[in-house]
Amino acid sequence: MEIEGVFPYAVFEVAGIAVRDTVVVTWAIMALLAVASWLSTRRLSDRPRPLQNAMEATLEAAESLICESTSYDPRHFLPLIYTLAVFLAAASVVALVPGVGSPTRDLNTPLALAGIVFVSVHVYGWRLAGPARYLRTYVKPSWVLLPFNVISEVTRTIALALRLFGNTLSGELVVAVLVLLSGLLVPVPMQLFGLLIGFIQAYVFTLLAMVYIASALGVPPMDLQPARTEPS
């Protein structure tokens, strides 16, 4: 395995546009997750089988993550947040398959995900908090900070993408260098470490997406909020 093999490479071309392996792996993950969720919800029961149980457990974890950062009904955010979490976790697991690289090691994937977060922050802010309260978050705590707030909208999105990209790529580079330097089994602990890093980054990415959305909602302190509807 060469060091260059770590970087994304073109698999085939469609109408002159090179399709990188990241796109192929992303679609494979999407298909896998779609099949898994179809299988797990095909026969829902009160005494869930393992797959349904796993899905429910992760869903509840995502729900509690949302409840920690905002007092709105978590069902507004659950589709986006849960999909991000599951996709990123799957992306870090898929890197363990020999010959397959995590799709997040290509800067385009994290940038696209961060772009989705960027757009949804404003859509959620505008829709849920209403234009007035959403726009007021830009002049808090003082209108002097308006340009800085606008700049930070862009920079934090880029930072979100770069963080995920850098962590994934550096993990895979370390493994590749170790393979180059030493034998077969030496990089295994580093791969386990990379898996851990991948899960932590998936958690951090999801959490930060939620924190950004919550900040655009301009939520007043918890005790001033009306009691939220409990997640069913």
Add this chain to the structure above:
Amino acid sequence: MTVLGIVVCVSIFTAGITIAIGGYGPSRGEGQALAQALEAISRQPDESERIRSTLFVGMAMVESTAIYALVIALIILFANPLLELVK
């Protein structure tokens, strides 16, 4: 030494220095954040959930500085734009 050689030498040196200094600062900061969080958890075990999520977010923020340094080092090593200029 040719101009290309000088640029390559300086690039390698700079990449090493970038990742050394860029890794040193954030790791010191993250270590301190972790130590403080452990102390806070040992004092108030009930609040460990909240402390942990805040710690993760804070660490991610601190770590982005190290990631910037890493990206710069990677660009210098693998996609150096200056090499095109002197060729």
